[in-house]
Amino acid sequence: MAVNIILLGPPGAGKGTQARRLVEERGLVQLSTGDMLREARSSGTEMGQRVAEVMDRGQLVTDEIVIGLIREKIEAGQGEGFIFDGFPRTLPQADALDALMAETGSQIDAVIEMRVDDEALVDRVSGRYTCGNCGEVYHDKTRPTKVEGTCDVCGSTDLRRRPDDNEDALKTRLLEYYKKTSPLIGYYYCKGNLRPVDGLAEIEAVAEAMAAAIDGEAASPAGQRTA
Numbered sequence: 185m186a187v188n189i190i191l192l193g194p195p196g197a198g199k200g201t202q203a204r205r206l207v208e209e210r211g212l213v214q215l216s217t218g219d220m221l222r223e224a225r226s227s228g229t230e231m232g233q234r235v236a237e238v239m240d241r242g243q244l245v246t247d248e249i250v251i252g253l254i255r256e257k258i259e260a261g262q263g264e265g266f267i268f269d270g271f272p273r274t275l276p277q278a279d280a281l282d283a284l285m286a287e288t289g290s291q292i293d294a295v296i297e298m299r300v301d302d303e304a305l306v307d308r309v310s311g312r313y314t315c316g317n318c319g320e321v322y323h324d325k326t327r328p329t330k331v332e333g334t335c336d337v338c339g340s341t342d343l344r345r346r347p348d349d350n351e352d353a354l355k356t357r358l359l360e361y362y363k364k365t366s367p368l369i370g371y372y373y374c375k376g377n378l379r380p381v382d383g384l385a386e387i388e389a390v391a392e393a394m395a396a397a398i399d400g401e402a403a404s405p406a407g408q409r410t411a
Contacts, residue, residue: 186265187212187398188290190272192368193298195357196309196349197383198390201321202298203269205391210398211264213257217271220253221245231256251280258288265293273365278372294397295372298383298390302358308384309354316342 189212191199206212224232225239231252238245250271257266272278285291311324317340322329330336333343348357372378379397381390 187293188266188268188285189398190268190292190295190372191298192295192365192372193383194300194302194305194361196305196312196354197298197300198387199269199298200319201387202390202394203267204319206267206394212267213265214267214269215254215257215271216269217250220250220257224253247277247280250277251284254281255284255288258284258290268292272368275367275371278368292372292377294400295368295375295378296394296397297369297372297378297380299380300383304384305358306351306354309349310351312349313343313345315340316344 189206191203193199203214203216207214221235221239224235226232231249234249235245235253238249254268254271268281272281282292308323308326311326312321313323314321315335315338318335318338320335320337321327322343329343333341335341335343348354369378379400381393381397383390385393
């Protein structure tokens with residue numbers, strides 16, 4: 185059964201890591217706003233031309249355009265369901281997504297909130313680095329590479345740190361998250377499909393908690409929610 189989920193959580197909570205697992209293990213399609221915009225821009229379609237024009241002017245792409253891109257993906261019906269990663273970020277975007285899902289005969293089955301402690305999150309993010317080739321994530325203290333400077337998975341030596349993975353930059357990103365995105369937690373709680381997990385647990389434990397949340401929703405009769 186196809187399931188559609190939203191991943192919520194502050195920057196550095198591990199949404200990208202868990203999304204990749206869901207793509208590999210369940211055949212879900214990850215709808216990342218940035219990836220969709222880059223794909224649309226190079227597609228040559230009418231929507232892609234609109235995206236290119238806006239981005240070339242140095243402007244932010246409107247919610248209307250992003251919803252249009254999501255509509256195209258849903259109507260294409262790829263995979264076993266969708267992971268919404270990075271969208272919605274605001275209450276108006278959440279309303280727009282709900283309207284789109286209703287129009288396309290779809291629904292959001294679970295909204296997984298990855299809860300974290302801010303101080304622990306700063307420590308996690310400031311030590312984080314990734315493989316530029318395969319995207320595997322590492323950490324100076326908790327998950328260093330087995331061979332210094334070499335990715336355990338693909339053997340690449342292209343290991344990178346994001347320029348904003350530092351304490352000051354993270355606090356700025358956290359402030360933006362709490363101002364604009366955290367109200368979605370209450371929004372989806374009231375809708376009955378919010379499923380919190382401990383985002384600071386070990387990767388495997390987080391994955392198991394997310395699987396339980398998703399499978400519980402998929403097993404529920406239509407129109408009902410699990411506790």
